[in-house]
Amino acid sequence: MSNSKKVSLSIQEAQVERPVCLLAEFESVAGIIRATKAIKQVGFRHFDVYTPFPIHEISGLERMRVTIFRWFIFLSGLSGATVALLLQWYTNAFNYPFLVSGKPYFSLPANIPITFELTILFSALGTFLGILFFGGLPRFAHPVYRSNVFKRVTNDRFFISIDATEPAFDPIKTKDALLSLGASTVDEIYGFPPSTYLLPKGLPYTLLILVAIAIVPLANIALIRSKSSPVPRLSIIPDMDKQQKLKAQAESTLFIDGRAMRLPVAGTIARGELREDDHFYRGKINGDWATTFPLTISEEFIKRGQNRFEIYCATCHGLDGYGHGSTAKRAEELEQATWVPPSNLHDATVRARQVGHIFNTITNGIRNMPAYGSQIPVLDRWAIVAYVRALQRSQRAKLEDVSLEMRKELEARRKG
Amino acid sequence: MEAIRQREIDNAVDDPIHPPLLVLGENDFATVTEKVCAVVEQKRHPTSWLIALGIAGSLLFTLLIMIAYTVGVGLGVWGLNVPVAWGFAIVNFVFWVGIAHAGTLISAILFLFRQRWRTSINRIAEAMTIFAIFCAGLFPAIHVGRIWVIYWVFPYYPNQMNMWPNFRSPLLWDVFAVGTYLLVSLMFWYLGMIPDLATLRDRATTKARQITYGILSLGWRGSIRHWELYEAGYLILAALATPLVLSVHSVVSFDFAVSLLPGWHTTIFPPYFVAGAIFSGMALVVTLVVPIRSIFKLKDLITLHHLENMNKLILTTSLLVGYAYAIEFFTAWYSGNSTELFVFWNRALGPYAWAYWLMVFCNVIAPQVFWIKKLRTNIICMWIISILVNIGMWFERFVIVITSLHRDFLPSSWGMYKPTWVDILILLGSFGLFFSLFLLFLRFLPMIAISEVKGVMPQAHPTENTEIEVSTKLKEAFYNHELRSANTGVSE
Numbered sequence: 001m002s003n004s005k006k007v008s009l010s011i012q013e014a015q016v017e018r019p020v021c022l023l024a025e026f027e028s029v030a031g032i033i034r035a036t037k038a039i040k041q042v043g044f045r046h047f048d049v050y051t052p053f054p055i056h057e058i059s060g061l062e063r064m065r066v067t068i069f070r071w072f073i074f075l076s077g078l079s080g081a082t083v084a085l086l087l088q089w090y091t092n093a094f095n096y097p098f099l100v101s102g103k104p105y106f107s108l109p110a111n112i113p114i115t116f117e118l119t120i121l122f123s124a125l126g127t128f129l130g131i132l133f134f135g136g137l138p139r140f141a142h143p144v145y146r147s148n149v150f151k152r153v154t155n156d157r158f159f160i161s162i163d164a165t166e167p168a169f170d171p172i173k174t175k176d177a178l179l180s181l182g183a184s185t186v187d188e189i190y191g192f193p194p195s196t197y198l199l200p201k202g203l204p205y206t207l208l209i210l211v212a213i214a215i216v217p218l219a220n221i222a223l224i225r226s227k228s229s230p231v232p233r234l235s236i237i238p239d240m241d242k243q244q245k246l247k248a249q250a251e252s253t254l255f256i257d258g259r260a261m262r263l264p265v266a267g268t269i270a271r272g273e274l275r276e277d278d279h280f281y282r283g284k285i286n287g288d289w290a291t292t293f294p295l296t297i298s299e300e301f302i303k304r305g306q307n308r309f310e311i312y313c314a315t316c317h318g319l320d321g322y323g324h325g326s327t328a329k330r331a332e333e334l335e336q337a338t339w340v341p342p343s344n345l346h347d348a349t350v351r352a353r354q355v356g357h358i359f360n361t362i363t364n365g366i367r368n369m370p371a372y373g374s375q376i377p378v379l380d381r382w383a384i385v386a387y388v389r390a391l392q393r394s395q396r397a398k399l400e401d402v403s404l405e406m407r408k409e410l411e412a413r414r415k416g
Numbered sequence: 417m418e419a420i421r422q423r424e425i426d427n428a429v430d431d432p433i434h435p436p437l438l439v440l441g442e443n444d445f446a447t448v449t450e451k452v453c454a455v456v457e458q459k460r461h462p463t464s465w466l467i468a469l470g471i472a473g474s475l476l477f478t479l480l481i482m483i484a485y486t487v488g489v490g491l492g493v494w495g496l497n498v499p500v501a502w503g504f505a506i507v508n509f510v511f512w513v514g515i516a517h518a519g520t521l522i523s524a525i526l527f528l529f530r531q532r533w534r535t536s537i538n539r540i541a542e543a544m545t546i547f548a549i550f551c552a553g554l555f556p557a558i559h560v561g562r563i564w565v566i567y568w569v570f571p572y573y574p575n576q577m578n579m580w581p582n583f584r585s586p587l588l589w590d591v592f593a594v595g596t597y598l599l600v601s602l603m604f605w606y607l608g609m610i611p612d613l614a615t616l617r618d619r620a621t622t623k624a625r626q627i628t629y630g631i632l633s634l635g636w637r638g639s640i641r642h643w644e645l646y647e648a649g650y651l652i653l654a655a656l657a658t659p660l661v662l663s664v665h666s667v668v669s670f671d672f673a674v675s676l677l678p679g680w681h682t683t684i685f686p687p688y689f690v691a692g693a694i695f696s697g698m699a700l701v702v703t704l705v706v707p708i709r710s711i712f713k714l715k716d717l718i719t720l721h722h723l724e725n726m727n728k729l730i731l732t733t734s735l736l737v738g739y740a741y742a743i744e745f746f747t748a749w750y751s752g753n754s755t756e757l758f759v760f761w762n763r764a765l766g767p768y769a770w771a772y773w774l775m776v777f778c779n780v781i782a783p784q785v786f787w788i789k790k791l792r793t794n795i796i797c798m799w800i801i802s803i804l805v806n807i808g809m810w811f812e813r814f815v816i817v818i819t820s821l822h823r824d825f826l827p828s829s830w831g832m833y834k835p836t837w838v839d840i841l842i843l844l845g846s847f848g849l850f851f852s853l854f855l856l857f858l859r860f861l862p863m864i865a866i867s868e869v870k871g872v873m874p875q876a877h878p879t880e881n882t883e884i885e886v887s888t889k890l891k892e893a894f895y896n897h898e899l900r901s902a903n904t905g906v907s908e
Contacts, residue, residue: 028878029875029876029877029878030878030880030882033878033882034882034884036640037882037883037884038884041884048639048640048641049639049640050637050638050639050640051638051640051643052445052449052611052615052638052866052867052870053611053643053867053868053870053871053876054640054643054644054646054647054867054871055640055643055876057882058640059640059643059644059647060644061640061641061644062641062644062645065641065644065645066644066645066648069645069648069649070648070652073649073652087571087583088583091571091580091581091583092580092582092583092584095578095580096578096579096580098580098582100582100584103584107584110583110584111583111584113586113589113592113593113663113667113670114583114588114589114592116659116663117589117592117593117595117596117660117663117667118592118596120596120600120656120659120660120663121595121596121599121600123652123656124596124599124600124603124604124653124656124657125599125603127603127649127652127653127656128603128606128607128649128653130645130649131607131642131645131646131649132634134645135639135641135642135645135646137634137635137636137642138631138634138635139634139635140630140631140635141635142635142637144637145637150637151618151619152618153618153637153638154449154611154612154614154615154617154618154619154636154638154867155445155446155449155615155618155619156444156445156446156449237562237564239562
């Protein structure tokens with residue numbers, strides 16, 4: 001044991017004067033094939049062959065590594081597919097569910113193209129980086145470059161290098177053997193003392209200064225982001241954020257009153273907003289409540305009124321007008337203190353009101369009842385008034401008011 | 417002139433048992449290296465190269481000015497309007513991305529089919545692919561109008577607005593397909609170039625060249641351990657690039673086919689687009705290679721056999737494209753859809769009929785001369801046909817985009833499309849971009865895959881016996897038994 005230790009030590013010590021490898025040059029393809037086969041067969045392992053193009057007769061030194069490399073590519077492709085699916089699911093279905101024409105947020109068929117492309121991309125990246133990684137590239141310094149003839153390896157010459165780490169390496173014997181295999185030259189490549197590997201003197205300082213300069217803009221951005229400023233933010237691309245126009249409440253120096261938004265000229269009336277007809281629009285004739293309708297009434301018109309009444313009025317006044325609509329009932333149940341019960345439309349006071357007055361009540365509201373002028377068009381309000389009149393009459397009708405057939409039916413009901 | 421008067425050797429023979437030599441003349445490994453590297457290593461720029469770069473460079477400058485003008489003023493300077501809201505930009509995009517496809521066909525698909533003649537043209541074709549993708553990518557980028565927010569097409573982070581792209585849109589598939597295509601093509605191109613960059617490094621006479629090519633070649637030293645990985649990886653890249661190239665133009669065709677517009681909404685689009693892409697790309701390869709082999713004296717490496725094979729591919733894809741044109745009419749008629757039928761009648765007989773028939777002439781009729789061997793091996797003839805095909809394929813995209821849009825369902829919104837001078841200058845400028853990059857490539861990078869060409873030369877496959885006998889004598893010659901047992905602790 002102690003003996004072998006001593007030898008390995010001596011190898012380390014002797015590195016400067018001992019060659020790190022032997023480099024044999026061959027001139028033909030046949031020569032390199034024969035020599036490589038010979039070296040393989042004598043059992044050498046610490047050797048390498050250099051050729052200007054791949055020669056398949058002597059390949060197969062790195063079967064294991066190529067197999068691992070292929071699995072690496074497969075895993076890269078698999079990760080590409082996974083990343084693509086997760087990305088599409090996260091962005092379009094999870095982080096911000098993106099609804100497109102009611103289709104599902106995440107459906108495989110629509111996500112196949114991107115998954116396919118990213119699988120290819122990741123596999124290709126894996127292949128490219130794998131060749132470099134498993135080949136130990138880039139490597140800019142290598143002992144074989146120290147030979148002058150080695151430059152022809154990328155042109156028309158073939159080389160074999162045998163490393164000094166080969167257990168049976170004997171510079172003299174191996175050199176002779178290589179020459180006997182047909183090598184045209186055999187060079188001894190020597191290692192250089194470690195000091196030759198130092199970087200150029202100025203380089204670290206230059207890099208340090210460059211890094212320091214590169215930090216300046218980043219630090220500046222961080223500084224600006226961390227403090228507040230009254231100056232508007234810097235807009236490199238304005239994107240129409242600021243436009244030459246005045247907004248509603250802005251100040252303008254153009255007018256004496258300083259208002260950017262101008263009032264219309266006094267007496268301006270918008271198209272269709274004149275509303276001259278006092279009777280139709282406000283239910284008044286010469287300042288008094290109108291007692292007549294401003295239009296002729298038809299059955300259809302009253303039916304329309306009923307329809308509107310049941311939508312807008314019946315919730316409080318009730319379908320029959322007695323003031324027991326569902327809202328009123330609920331308010332009574334809850335014993336609301338502020339609740340003013342809706343009027344009974346069949347009260348004497350309501351019955352005595354002029355149609356113009358009722359129209360005005362619908363338009364502007366009364367007590368708790370809100371104004372419906374903005375919700376119900378003018379004609380519909382008159383239709384409701386007409387229906388209210390019909391409703392009032394229905395509660396005080398005599399038998400003579402209905403047709404003969406109806407009278408019989410009513411008689412029958414009373415008896416039944 | 418001397419270069420052009422180089423003799424032309426006819427090696428375009430169709431004998432499958434005795435395939436023609438792929439490298440002609442008295443060439444060995446050293447002369448092949450010398451021939452390719454000489455282009456890169458000549459001290460002075462060739463005058464013709466300088467003139468060409470001057471023209472291409474000024475067109476590129478025009479392109480930059482026009483882009484600045486478009487971005488500064490807005491898309492209104494283009495001829496786009498309703499109903500033709502996709503004009504020259506999309507036509508040019510599809511044209512350039514189609515051109516790119518031939519590079520991958522030559523480098524990947526022909527590699528998988530073991531077509532060894534690809535070796536002398538694949539580098540040029542791959543370079544063409546990459547520069548064509550640059551040109552293609554430019555158009556959608558400026559077409560979005562606000563080019564400064566183009567990064568919105570990518571899912572980037574931090575994304576404070578939760579504003580992710582819509583992954584179910586063919587336009588986004590385009591971004592991923594073309595982006596992947598560019599990256600994979602770049603890796604394929606660069607990987608194949610590493611051994612040749614090492615050649616340039618080893619031949620370099622100046623420090624600048626040594627450092628530049630030294631860094632670019634990543635310390636490649638031709639180790640067979642590296643070659644093994646390299647070949648395994650190259651094969652896989654080819655196998656990856658093959659479905660990729662088919663997917664890219666299929667995805668581009670989805671931009672049209674997925675819409676509901678008559679004239680676009682057909683299932684034939686993906687294969688039809690892929691065939692057209694390879695057709696146009698092969699034509700551009702021929703257009704480029706014919707002058708290159710004369711000017712740079714590479715007729716020994718890019719032989720008539722190579723050109724003839726490309727012309728055969730042009731003829732094949734021309735027939736595929738012609739079939740697609742015909743079947744489109746058949747489908748329109750067979751569908752019984754009156755709008756669909758109208759669109760096709762309008763294509764052939766409407767106001768853009770001139771473009772349609774120009775396309776049919778250039779793409780279907782003209783390439784038929786390649787049935788005749790004399791014509792398909794005639795340099796002048798193939799060069800003219802290849803240029804006609806390029807023109808025809810540009811008009812094919814023009815016909816598809818413009819004629820489908822300008823008259824669709826609603827006759828009240830029919831209109832005509834007219835490009836503006838900005839549109840036309842941008843199209844010319846994109847050729848400037850392409851040729852500037854291509855000329856720089858020719859001058860500074862190895863334009864032929866030197867190491868691959870060496871591999872298909874007869875010298876690379878020795879006929880003599882290379883078997884070796886195992887003998888103890890051989891072992892004795894190498895071994896120092898004392899040393900071995902001292903180092904390993906095992907005695908023999």
